[in-house]
Amino acid sequence: METRPYGINDWARTVVLILISIVMVFPVYWMVMTAIKPLDEWLKYPPVWFTLRPTLDCFRSILGVLDKPIDFGNPGQAAAVPAILKGLFVSVSATFISMGAGSMAAYSISRFRIGGNFLPLFILSARMFPPIAVVLPLLVMYSNVGAIDSYWGLIVAYAGFTLPFSVWMMKSFIDDVPRAIEEAAIIEGMGNFEVFYKVTLPIVKTGILVTALFIFILNWSEFLVAFTMCYDRVETAPVFLASLFSAVCGTLYGPQAAMGLIIVIPVVIFGYLIQEHLARGFTFGALKR
16 A cells, blocks of 8 residues: 655644644643652743753641651641542542432433423533622532531532532433333333433443543542632641741742642543543544444
8 A cells, every 4th residue: 555755734733733742731741840850840930841850748748758858938838648538539529429310410401301391401501600709609508507617518519519420421322322222121120210220321431431430530630619618627638738838948849849749640540441431432422333
């Protein structure tokens, strides 16, 4: 098979793609470099594009793995591990609740037209309000029921905010499941919930994993609600990241960059575990027979 020679358009397209890739990857590169730079290179001018003195002091300091964490002037800098564990617990719990309720709601809307055309739009409208406009009334309500700075309060808030996404994404996957399969299962004697649990959900497994990844990212990276609702007992990773400020050194760019890389790790691990389902999940139902 003959291959045509590279033309001017091909070279131009390649150069454009390389430039776009550099622009997209550079922030990640700079965050990695900042995380491993020593203190005196954070704000050095001209900038140190590639450090010749790499160190893991920032990681070890915020994780508290040293007997005496590096003193950047912030006494609470070694509290990253509790914040990460608390954030994981809240995010995973809220993701399970959002996915469970969203899958059942999506199935009801898709198969039984519950609420007609109004209910799906009403559910989606919950995401059309500015977050700060929703947080303030929620803060007043939580104050009355004693849910401020509590795990269950933050989990319920996260599940409620991400429920519209789980409903709409799961509905799009369930719509692509042939009704004939479910009707055959009903003829065999299954009830509606049994059909949903044993027939429909296994078919849309890839869609569930893709939606769960998306919902988890939203919960894991959420800042405003956690910052407003919690102040002492519950602290998530983004809130801890924002607290890395020192009266001595100013903004702790090194620890912030190290914490940013640590925050990315759970999402990368989750995505890696379900990578074989991602491509199929994103294209599920794209081809109609």
